[in-house]
Structure formats: structure tokens, C-alpha cells
Amino acid sequence: MDRGYLGFAARRVGQALVVVLLAYVVTFVVISVLPGDPVTNTLRNPENGFTEADVARIVAYYGLDQPVLVQLWESLSRFATGDLGVSLRSNLPVSQTIGDVLGSTAVLAAAALAVAVALAVLIAFGTQYLPVRAQGVLRALPSLFLSVPNFVIGLVLIHVFALQLGLFRVIYPDSAWATSFAALALGIPVSAQLAEVLTAGLDHESRQEYASVARSRGLGRTRLLLRHLLRPSSLPVVTVLALTVGELLGGALITETIFGRTGIGSLVESSVTTQDLPVLQAVVSLAAVVFVVVNLVADLVHPLLDPRVRKPPTRPSAEREVLAQEVSTP
């Protein structure tokens, strides 16, 4: 962790900034090429009874009559100073809109991640303990989890636990019980990938010579698993874990809609349907920041899990690819 490491960190932060900027611009371009804008769409509905002069004055207020490049420049200048603008849909400041819902999604995503990790560990460890025949069922679970859409899981959970058993009330989706079930709905599909990777890792490590030696010296199964096999097996899991953040954010959109939670997911849903550009740009940038930061953290955690990674600081960008291969080496 010296000059090489600092250079690596600086490069990664630079890349992160470029990614966020690109996400912001791409969102702007994509929304701008769509026909219409939310303000004109609403005003031109004849039921609202506005004259063209009325429409023109209101559109001018939002700056939507400006050329696209001017709008992009103004939007970028505001973004650079931390001003996220005002929602075209609700007329509330975007920072306030996001601030109001961020906590709810963070709690849901964290709980779902915990559910996913717990399930993955249970499945992977189960495959190491159970007799071969019983393992089949466990090994099939990840495929099952992946193939059941999370809105189906969500609806089943709501119908059984809220409506039939009365464990939580649909109108209070932020209660502890409701959050737990939403986390379960979101976490189950995410656990599949983690379970697959961890199971494969443990399978691979347990076939290695060092594991056979340890077993022949009389080391207990649990001790072998926890002390020797788990650490090398969890390296690819950390990488996959970082990638599941995207899945959690995407899945939150559906889970929040089903459970009636207000969060980043439901905010994206309403902003997409109403072409609410300022909110969308802010949310996409935020997602890019989260994604980049989480992946950065994953990269920084690798050297802690595997001391060998600390030695060659010369090619840090290739670290993860190298690691994936090195994992097989005892």
C-alpha cells in the first residue's frame, strides 16, 4: 500500500468520475431523443383546456424550449455545483426527493444482501455436509431461485403473510415485518449466483491436495471448512457480491412497486413513465456512484483476503482476472 497503491487508487477514482459523467450525459441523450416532454404532454391534453400561448409560457419556465445542447450544458453546470434541479413531475427539489427515499432503499438493499449471503452460505455449506443424494436438492435450489421472478415471490409472500396470516399490513410497508419479507423477495434471486460460486469454490478447494492432507491428519470437517477452504473459496464471491449491487438496485424497482414501498426503485419507475429527466439523471448518476464505489471496495478487499495479491502492485488493474485463476492454486 505505497505509491503504487496510491496511483492505482487515483486511477480508479478518475475512472469512477468518468463513468458517472457518462451515465449523466447518456441518460440526458436517451430521454431527449424520446418524443415530447412531461410538461408539454400534460398541457397539450385538450382536457386541460390550455391555449398554445399558455403552453409556450409554461414550457419556457422549465427551459424546455431551449436547444438540446443548451439544456445539456445548463444541466451539467448545475450538476457540477451539486444542484440536481427540480422534478418536472412533482415540482419538488430533486435532492429532497431522493433524500426522502434513499434510506428506505438502503435498508431494503442491505437486508436483501444479508438474506442473499445467508442463503448462499447455508446452501454452499449444506452441500459439504449432506450425503451426496440429499445434496442434489440443495444444488438445484440456485437454479430454482433464478428462474422464479421476484415479483412472483413478492406477491406470494404478501398474500400468505400479510393478507392470510396478518403478520404485516400492506399499508405500512416500512414496518419491520414488511421490510423482512420484501428483503426475502429481493434477496432470494440474488442468493442464487452467490450460492453457485461459493459451492463451486468449496467443491474445488476440497478436492485439492492440501485438503486431502488435512483430512488424513484427522482435521474435523467444520475446522477444515472454516479455517482452510472458506477463505480461498470466497475470493470470487466478493467479486460477484460487488456485481449483485446492480441486481439489487434493479430488483428494488419491482420489489418496491409490489410491496408499495417508496424508494429509489419506485422513483425510477415513476420518472421513466413521466419522462422526468432531472430525477432520472440524478438517480442514474447515484446508481453509477454506488456501483463504482462498491466495485472499488471489492478490489480493495481482495488483498486483505489473499496476501499474494499485495506482492505484485505493478499491474493492479489486472488483479481480479489474475486472482480468478490463482484461486485454484493452493
Add this chain to the structure above:
Amino acid sequence: MSTDNTSRRTVLTALGAVAAAAPLAACGGAASGSGAGEGAQAGGDVVFLIDSLGDTWIPNNSAISSFQGNVWGHVTDKLVHVDADGQVSPWIAERWEQNADATEFTLHLKSGVTFSDGTALDAEAVVANLDHWARGRPEAGINPIGLFPKTYAAASAADATTVVVEFDAPTLGFIPTLGYHGSILVSPATIALSAEQQADLSQDIGSGPYVVRSWKEGDNVVLARREDYAWGPQALGRTGPATLDSITYKIVKESSLRTATLQSGQADVAYNATPQELASLQEAGLEVAVPRYLGFAHGYRLNASVAPFQDVRVRQAFQHAIDREEILSTVYTPDWQAAQSFLQSNVPEATDHSAEFAFDAALAGRLLDQAGWVPGADGKRAKDGQPLAVTLYPNPYLVTSQAIDELVAQQLGAVGFTVDLQLYDVVTYGERVTGNKTLSNYEVTRSFIDVGTVASILTSANGGEDWFGLGEGDETLNQLRDAVAGAVDLDTRAAAVDQLQQHVLEQGLYVPLEQIVQRIYAQTARLKGVTYNGVAYANYYTAHLDG
């Protein structure tokens, strides 16, 4: 919710039950459930599940929204009350007079009315509201109320309870417009706020029987009773505070989840159920309300400047080829009513003209024969090598529209039309269909509170919408329009509206389908005393929960 002591056992029971119960629950979800039992306390709390709470809460910008109208109707008052039959009665305005040519109105206000911030709802406040509805502040992002009469000139306070309102031309529609969902009275302090501040519902101050206790954007709005309220509309038979303690509007986007939650007892009202769900809800002991709004009956307006509808005989054939009884019995429940005109029959001026559009496939065939459209081997008609083709655009604002259009396509096909359906989502529909003057037809779903509105939209005069593509080309239509717009008393206007209905239907310019219901309420049988106003919003001011 379970307590800590019981929670563990409940979870274990629940986990045990899930394997067996899950598939069953996913399919049905119809068990009567674990009612929360809140209704026992005095007053009661009503939970209303709704699919959206609209967009912005800036009063002028949002009041047209059919979602937010539910909230505004409890938080704010109006100058007059318009009931489900279009009858106008006093509310904040105790009485009013107009001059002989309907260009000046004098409103006499109730005294002692206050907004929930304590300021008086007096003549000055009403003048501020009238100016704000008419003009808005577009430069600050606050719209005028689009449907407010464009003939508005000025308003002034003669004394604390008297307001004089002047117009540039006869405006008989002014008084009913004061009962429209856009015309909500808010505190002058609210009017003075910026767009961003008005968008915060808690800063929008009204004088209604409820105040906003809390709200969360895109999630819920909780209203609490205002204890010192004493100026309810006479027509509702109550003036004092409301009975219900609170009303919670909670967004649940998934339609089946709204009705399943209602059936489980966790909510009292579910908004916008589909007509197909209603029979099973009623069997489960719930009540269904399908109030009609004042406005146009659901139907097509035909564009007489676009093929094949330039020929009146083709329009009339279209009119007579549709079997409306089949539509009602196939798509709807018996709660829906047949159209009698292009106006809903609860509009006071609506008259029965159903003979003009009676189903008669043979007549439709003869009209097309006369117009020179000859059937081919497949029964489809053509003229000069051109097929008799029509494209229908199901209206995304009405859930049953596609099913109806599919049925209509079959019925038209039976007399020789070649019919296509083009489906669009709301945004694309707004872009390609709404206001597109090159399309041969448009499916109308539109409310109004005063029949005078029709005069301002049927032709192109006075910035009108030229609904039938006739411009100023139909002399009879122009005369009737002017007679409606310029009438200075209601009887004269009603006579002109009657002739207008006859002419439009006879000419096949408007093809009614059925009387429209756009707001469907499914609710617990314990909820009593609900009223519905002229735009079909439920009002819980007089409601209570039994038991």
C-alpha cells in the same frame, strides 16, 4: 402485528404454512382475514387504496388530476356544490345574482369561514383565488386553471362578504365552473408561495373539513378531521365537523393487490378495480359504487374531413352498425347504463336521442350501398379500388377501451368495414393520437361540469378544438354553437343543447357507445353515507363506519 412474545411462534407457524398455502394464496387471495378492527373507535379511520396520487401538488397544476381530486375534495372547499345530477347549490357562496346578459355576477359569501391557517376566507381571498385560477403565474411555473372561462375580465371585493365578477362576454357557465374540481379555494398565503413551496402538500392550506396530517411523495397522504369546521354544503345536509377521524390515501399500484387487501380487511376502499373483478367482490360481501361523471358519453367522434367519413352516409352506417347492447353485456356489469345521447344522461340538459343511433345492421348496409361501397367476395366493401378501412385507437385512460374496440371491430366488419386496432401507451397516445387532425376518429373520455363547454370545443371558432374536422363548414352546427355559447338564461340554452344533440347524432359526427364510468370504488359494507359529486369523486365528509 405480533408482539415480541408471540412473534417467534407466529413465524414458525407461518413458515410451516407457507409451503401448503402459497400456491393457493397466489391464485386466489380471497380469504377474509385478519381485520385490524380499527373501526371500533369513535369516528373511525378510513384507508383508501389508490393506484397513483398524480404528479405535482401545486393546486392549480394538479387539480385536474383524477387522483389528487380525491384529496383536494376533503382539504378544500368550493364556492358552489355540484351534485351527481349537475344541480348547483350554495356552499361558500350563500347566494348569487347575475345581470341580464350574464356578464356580471355577484357572489354573497358565508361569514366566519376560515382557512386552516386561521386567515379569513373573505371576499379578498375569493378575489385572489379567482385571479389565480384565471391567470396563474406561468412565469413562475404555476398554470392557470385551463377550463376557467377565458372571458374572465376582473373580480373585486365590494365588502367583506360580497364579490363582483365581470366577464367580457355572456358566461352562463361561470357558476357551475365554481364547483369544478379545479376551482378549489386555497389560502392567499398559499397563492403567494413559489411553485416549489406549493408542491409541498403540507404548505397548501384550504378551508375544508380535513387537514393534511402527513404526506410522503409517491406514497401516502393522511388527512385528519378539522374540529372547528362549520360550513359544509347545505345539499349534503350537514354543516359541522366530519365524523371520520382520519382518511389515509395509500398508493398500491398493483390492482389485484388493492382488491385483495380490501378483502382481507386491511383497507376500506379500493379505487379503480376492473369491471371484471366487481362480481366476485360483491359476492364477497363488498359494495361497489360506479358513479358517473357529468360530461360526454364514451364514444367516437368522427373526423368529417378524413376518408371515409367525408360522406355522411358512411358516418351514419358506422353509427348504426354498432350493437351497444352487446357491448354492455359483454364488457360490463349491469351497473353500466346505455347511452342516450353524446352527453351523459345526468347532465341536466341531456335529452334522449337514442333513436338516432339505434343498432340496425341492415340500414348500415343500405347506407353503404347508396354511398357506392360495394362488398367484395370476402364481404369487405371497397370503392374505386379503395377498401372501406378504419383504424381505431383504444383510449389508454379507459381500461375497457381495448375490449370494446375489438367488439366494435367485429360489428363493423360484419357490415363490410375493414377495421384495424392500433394500441399505444399513454405517452405515445398523447403524442400520436390526441389532437392529431389527420386521424379519422378519436375515442372520447371527457368530463365537464357545465354543458356550455361543448360550445367551445365542437368547432374551430374561438380557439375551439374542431372535434369533427368541419371547421366553420357546417352552418347548422355554427348556429347551434352560438346559441349555446351566447345564451343568457338556462331554458334558452337547454333548448339549443337539445337541437345540438339531435344534429350531431343525426349527422353521425359523434358515435356514442355507453355512459362512461371512470372511477370505480369497491368498499367495505361498513362504510356508510358516502356521497359522489358531479365529477364522480367520493366525498367522506358525511360518511361513517358502522360497528
